[in-house]
Amino acid sequence: MRAVIMHGPGDVRVEDVPSPELLEPTDAIIRVDAACVCGSDLWPYRGIAAQTKPRRMGHEYIGTVEQIGSEVREIAVGDFVVGSFMASDGTCEICAAGYQSRCAHVVPMGSVGTQAEYARIPWADGTLVKVTGEITPQRRRGLLAASDVLGTGWFAAVAAEAAPGKTVAVVGDGAVGLLGILAASRLGAERIVAMSRHADRQALARRFGATDIVEERGDAGVERVKALTGGYGAHSTIEAVGTQEAMQQAIRSTRPGGHVGFVGVSHGVTIDGSDLFYSTVHLHGGPAPVRRFLPELIDLIMTDQIDPGAVFDLTLPVDDAAEGYRAMDERRAIKAMLEF
């Protein structure tokens, strides 16, 4: 089958590899309908995350179940499914508490590679959610977004405790930040401040529910958020970048007692304990437990209440995957969808 392989920074190829097989009785094999390129895939693409040998890429996916292991009960051959970027058993105490991305038996789908015609999904019952109803093109894109960027933005907004009466600041205007705006809006936030300096992303931010745009960054950005909130800072801040500057901006933009939800994969971030102590914010984040939110998100998508797939502004056949990476790296595209 064809699969996307990264050979090194900037070097993405589509090559023939063996098709996956069932390895565990709890596995399923899906025929991938669509996958996408993630902002986190750009870290190795840019050479910031170390890579020593060619590796399979992709952890987002929708598709149709082709085979199931002997212990799979909830998912059947022929089901159209969405799963999280972290496969989870669905039964351990951590999963039960809604933190499936840190399941005691978690398998990162990035280690499997879903930018491929077929993918093995470990813990099929715990990981996959069946979709029923007519899958229109808009819903299809939305379901693909649910697999990671929507679920991650949603978790960020929940971690930031976005809610009615609150002002939510959003640091980062990639797909996750933009979908954090959509989530904050659905959660009833009164005011949503998008921090962005790109006209196309600002437009999508407003479409998803942003009420204010702040173009300044760093201290100037913090001051603008404070000026918009009576000097106190935002009640809730979403951090969707993963850099030191973004994390500091998020913490400093938040009022004492407020909440920072951080989902940008942390690269080179260190938090000064004393700064955090005196900020008195709540800090919560990490790899999003997307599986917790999938049933609700699928329902919102399949009833056309939300259109998260609008983040896909570039759709390519999988053979052109390299262009998807390039376009995102150069910020020509917010998010690239790969079709099979």
Next chain:
Amino acid sequence: MRAVIMHGPGDVRVEDVPSPELLEPTDAIIRVDAACVCGSDLWPYRGIAAQTKPRRMGHEYIGTVEQIGSEVREIAVGDFVVGSFMASDGTCEICAAGYQSRCAHVVPMGSVGTQAEYARIPWADGTLVKVTGEITPQRRRGLLAASDVLGTGWFAAVAAEAAPGKTVAVVGDGAVGLLGILAASRLGAERIVAMSRHADRQALARRFGATDIVEERGDAGVERVKALTGGYGAHSTIEAVGTQEAMQQAIRSTRPGGHVGFVGVSHGVTIDGSDLFYSTVHLHGGPAPVRRFLPELIDLIMTDQIDPGAVFDLTLPVDDAAEGYRAMDERRAIKAMLEF
């Protein structure tokens, strides 16, 4: 009047200073009945926190109101009062949200100095709570504890979301950690793991509700907590020290999705962003908004439901303040009470 002055590391003296006067119409002057030495006072005592000139000490207090400013409405001359270590206006959005220690007009009582015969209390209406009923010796000690260490331990337990069915680990066996145990117990925690290697403190920990004692520290301590919790880690962890080792131990002892409440005044702590990201814990702490909890704590103390004053294992006349500092520095005393 007599007041405690720190001239430099290890050099604590009781000296005559001018009595305080009302400076703002929202001030009150109290005659201090008792104050105490705080673990945080030991940082400058040990020369770890920089100090360039002699300074007044103390931020914990109970006493009787002697004078009030023209705008004070809730507090009257003659009232017996308890206040927080942070004076707060009680009216700003941050106070209204329960974060009085970060009030928009906060005045740290350490900048006033309450280890003295009299003290000026800024924002009397927002800061002080009147106590009614018979003040027995046990209740008196309890009320003094409420001013900081009990309120801080309580905040830590609330920040760590101690609750029925949960296992709470407590890093730090000073007065705050011990009272965090008391708080976790009152909040209904199922299991409370005290991390302590001192027999006297272990005994008080058990009296306050600890169900397990762990003597190991660092990675070994983390492994012990995990072994006690099915390999998952504690649901809730209280960090009541403020060092790098304690903070790391707290984060690593906590299961994914769990809560760390940290109240040890942070000294030289840096948190690796990637470690925090993948820990997926909730992190919340800072200077405790003791004022939020005071009415409830006073009620529990005045009805003899809790005995937090048991942390005072040394009571001295204020003239012997230096011995109080020495005894705490040498860990001969958990907490020293100074009487006037």
